[in-house]
Amino acid sequence: xxxxxxxxxxxxxxxxxxxxxxxxxxxxxxxxxxxxxxxxxxxxxxxxxxxxxxxxxxxxxxxxxxxxxxxxxxxxxxxxxxxxxxxxxxxxxxxxxxxxxxxxxxxxxxxxxxxxxxxxxxxxxxxxxxxxxxxxxxxxxxxxxxxxxxxxxxxxxxxxxxxxxxxxxxxxxxxxxxxxxxxxxxxxxxxxxxxxxxxxxxxxxxxxxxxxxxxxxxxxxxxxxxxxxxxxxxxxxxxxxxxxxxxxxxxxxxxxxxxxxxxxxxxxxxxxxxxxxxxxxxxxxx
Amino acid sequence: xxxxxxxxxxxxxxxxxxxxxxxxxxxxxxxxxxxxxxxxxxxxxxxxxxxxxxxxxxxxxxxxxxxxxxxxxxxxxxxxxxxxxxxxxxxxxxxxxxxxxxxxxxxxxxxxxxxxxxxxxxxxxxxxxxxxxxxxxxxxxxxxxxxxxxxxxxxxxxxxxxxxxxxxxxxxxxxxxxxxxxxxxxxxxxxxxxxxxxxxxxxxxxxxxxxxxxxxxxxxxxxxxxxxxxxxxxxxxxxxxxxxxxxxxxxxxxxxxxxxxxxxxxxxxxxxxxxxxxxxxxxxxx
DNA sequence: CCCGCTGATACCGGCCGGGTATCACGACGC
DNA sequence: GCGTCGTGATACCCGGCCGGTATCAGCGGG
Numbered sequence: 001x002x003x004x005x006x007x008x009x010x011x012x013x014x015x016x017x018x019x020x021x022x023x024x025x026x027x028x029x030x031x032x033x034x035x036x037x038x039x040x041x042x043x044x045x046x047x048x049x050x051x052x053x054x055x056x057x058x059x060x061x062x063x064x065x066x067x068x069x070x071x072x073x074x075x076x077x078x079x080x081x082x083x084x085x086x087x088x089x090x091x092x093x094x095x096x097x098x099x100x101x102x103x104x105x106x107x108x109x110x111x112x113x114x115x116x117x118x119x120x121x122x123x124x125x126x127x128x129x130x131x132x133x134x135x136x137x138x139x140x141x142x143x144x145x146x147x148x149x150x151x152x153x154x155x156x157x158x159x160x161x162x163x164x165x166x167x168x169x170x171x172x173x174x175x176x177x178x179x180x181x182x183x184x185x186x187x188x189x190x191x192x193x194x195x196x197x198x199x200x201x202x203x204x205x206x207x208x209x210x211x212x213x214x215x216x217x218x219x220x221x222x223x224x225x226x227x228x229x230x231x232x233x234x235x236x237x238x239x240x241x242x243x244x245x246x247x248x249x250x251x252x253x254x255x256x257x258x259x260x261x262x263x264x265x266x267x268x269x270x271x272x273x274x275x276x277x278x279x280x281x282x283x284x285x286x
Numbered sequence: 287x288x289x290x291x292x293x294x295x296x297x298x299x300x301x302x303x304x305x306x307x308x309x310x311x312x313x314x315x316x317x318x319x320x321x322x323x324x325x326x327x328x329x330x331x332x333x334x335x336x337x338x339x340x341x342x343x344x345x346x347x348x349x350x351x352x353x354x355x356x357x358x359x360x361x362x363x364x365x366x367x368x369x370x371x372x373x374x375x376x377x378x379x380x381x382x383x384x385x386x387x388x389x390x391x392x393x394x395x396x397x398x399x400x401x402x403x404x405x406x407x408x409x410x411x412x413x414x415x416x417x418x419x420x421x422x423x424x425x426x427x428x429x430x431x432x433x434x435x436x437x438x439x440x441x442x443x444x445x446x447x448x449x450x451x452x453x454x455x456x457x458x459x460x461x462x463x464x465x466x467x468x469x470x471x472x473x474x475x476x477x478x479x480x481x482x483x484x485x486x487x488x489x490x491x492x493x494x495x496x497x498x499x500x501x502x503x504x505x506x507x508x509x510x511x512x513x514x515x516x517x518x519x520x521x522x523x524x525x526x527x528x529x530x531x532x533x534x535x536x537x538x539x540x541x542x543x544x545x546x547x548x549x550x551x552x553x554x555x556x557x558x559x560x561x562x563x564x565x566x567x568x569x570x571x572x
Numbered sequence: 573c574c575c576g577c578t579g580a581t582a583c584c585g586g587c588c589g590g591g592t593a594t595c596a597c598g599a600c601g602c
Numbered sequence: 603g604c605g606t607c608g609t610g611a612t613a614c615c616c617g618g619c620c621g622g623t624a625t626c627a628g629c630g631g632g
Binding site for chain 2: 004005006007008009011012048049050051052063064065066067068069071072073075076077079080081082083084086087088089090091092093146161162164268269270272
């Protein structure tokens, strides 16, 4: 009966409450007072005819419908953000040709990226490419919400569901250790050896919904990780090409049995940009 | 500076105007008067700081930014619709287990579908599956806007960009002709032979943005097509399994050089449903 | 037992979305 | 050339919603 889609504001409000599981904090995050937020969620529940939150007097929990709306609503919000961002960019360029935003994990792919940009610039009529460094595992979100048009990433960290991609190169992985550690002197290591050292737990990166379980420290960026490793408090496993940020206090040891990882160029599956197609074509010829 | 996403209403209005290229008709389609619509679009352009429409005194045209916003906005609206629909469905089931909506092109895959549903129902604890017939080439839109959770489709008609999929079976294609036509008596045909008969142009299906160019008649559903073929006014090429709707006035002749088409089970790439995963697992074991 | 914390309710004011009436301008007709 | 038509834009008004403050209602803990 209700054929009109949910309003963006309703989704934003619900996602905030569903993430915080607390009306007060969610309202603060949204920059508003708590009562209007409560009313908005009630109205949303009435509109959908469904209970989204189980108010339990000492907290808020998600119902099945709420979990569904959280997932789908996040995707919808990202798509909406992307629509605005990309339209704005398309208009701001004022006929000077499309401009592509390429997201690259900071510090990775130096060599591959240089070759790709050089080859692309050499193409006649190629679009300008703006390279933006991305946080860790943030590239896919940047593609989804329109902050980037195309990303250069290693494929295994997260699946490429929802994106088109082109494989560019394959490489091995290395263990990054403190330079003074006994294992750092080895010519090569196995995954089992690295995982079995209790004083060097493998650092954990945040996933979409918090950190994976494990003993290692929780880190958010390369600098934090670099410091922890230099201090002898952690180890990490990285693709070979992602090691250009290493300090002299670090050592990189090849891993003989780590899965190969591949550099991929990825972009939103529905993209129809000429400039993007040209960049991908250039990349496949490298 | 503007970090809030566009409102769903703004996107709906803009998409309507961009599709009609006429404020009055768009307003009528939206069930509102024209002046508020004009104002809303102006406000949207101000908010984005970008010109979306080139008003030209006797018509409206899309700028580059407008084209971008039309594409991205459609995707965002579909995602928003999907969020509401799926949340509503998830809640309406009231703990009776998930329910999957499977979209199937009407008349296709009879045998495969029977086997799949039987095998799935035989699994202990399997979710209920609701089969909804879909219009022609409509399945992907149904997945995107939440009317369906999973679809059974032939892969070549449109690319599966943005979806995960599992190949189920491969089959050849047949030419569907009027029973009395000379070619209908042949044991097999080639694509070239079918394409070269001037009195039997191949019917054209609507794509996302209108009909592909060509001489054939434009048809919207199987019944129209069946009638045109029975009248000797058109021919069509179909996968073998899609021919259960044929009349006695039709003849199906195998095509020796048509590309093989595969039946695929497809679902939104970001889906995380247990019930869906179980259905896919069952399907792969067929 | 009372205080603190949670979310819900009551009430109010301002803004914005939508409607009607009208305008400005170019295209056509005679 | 002038009237008419059709386009989108503007003017003005109203009602509803959106958000804010003040307050209430349960439940836990010291």
